[in-house]
Amino acid sequence: MSEFMDRCAVECFHPETVGRVKGNRLSEEEVRKLSEIFKALGDETRIKLLHALSQEELCVCDLSKVVEMSQSLVSHQLRVLRNLRLVKYRKEGKMVYYSLDDEHIINLFTQGLAHIRH
C-alpha cells in the first residue's frame, strides 16, 4: 500500500492480483535469512570450500590446498560459513577440522547444478 500505490494508477494495476500475491509473501525474517544463505553460496571460494567439505571433513591446511587459496583467505571465509551455521568444526591439537553442519546444503548444490545443466 501507500507510497507505491500512487503511480500506474488506471490501466495496469490489478488490485486483486496484487492483493492475492501479497497475501502469500514471505515474512521479512524469512526473506532476510534466505538471502543471507544464498549470499553465502554466491561466492566462488565458498562454493569450492563447501563442495570440498561435502566430500569429507578437512583441516584448514588441507582445505587451502584443495581450493588453492591462502590459509588466511580460507580462514576468513570459513568464519562466514561458521557464522551462518553452514559448517561446524572440531579441534584436535593445533589443527581444526571443518565439516558441513547441515546436509541441506548438499541438496542446494544438487538443485543448483540441475539448473545450470539445463
Add this chain to the structure above:
Amino acid sequence: MSEFMDRCAVECFHPETVGRVKGNRLSEEEVRKLSEIFKALGDETRIKLLHALSQEELCVCDLSKVVEMSQSLVSHQLRVLRNLRLVKYRKEGKMVYYSLDDEHIINLFTQGLAHIRH
C-alpha cells in the same frame, strides 16, 4: 599443487586426502555458474520478486506494488534475473509480464526454507 604446497609442510598436510578431494572438485565453469545463480538469489529484493513470480505471472507495475519498491529498481533487478534466465517475459501492449523461466528455482527456495527453519 605449486604455490600452496610450500607451507604447512609436515604435520598437517595429508596428500592422499587432498588428492582425493581435489579429484572430485567441480569444474571452474560449474563453480562460476553456481556462484552466479546463488549470487542472484542472495538479495532481498530479488528473493521477493522471485517468490512473487513463483505464485503467478505478473506485470512490472504489479510486481513493484507487491514488493513495495520503485518501478526503476524492479526493472533493474528483473534485468539481472533475465540475464541469468531465471525469469522470462511476454509483452502485451505496453505492458510486460514476467514469470519464472525455470521451476528449479522453486526447489531452491524450498531447500533454503528447510534450512532456515532448522
Add this chain to the structure above:
DNA sequence: CTAACATATGAATACATATTCATATGTAGA
C-alpha cells in the same frame, strides 16, 4: 621457558553492486 606450527583476525584496499534519479524507449489512443 622457547621455538615452530596451525589457525584466526584486524586493517587496508580494491572491486562489485544495490539503489536512486533523471531520462529514454516503445506503445496505444485521440
Add this chain to the structure above:
DNA sequence: TCTACATATGAATATGTATTCATATGTTAG
C-alpha cells in the same frame, strides 16, 4: 501528429565485501 502511460536504462552514489598483508592466538614439542 501529440499525449499519456508502462517499462527500460545510463549515470552517480553509497554501501558491501573479497582478498591480501601483517600479526595475534593457541597448541605441541623440546
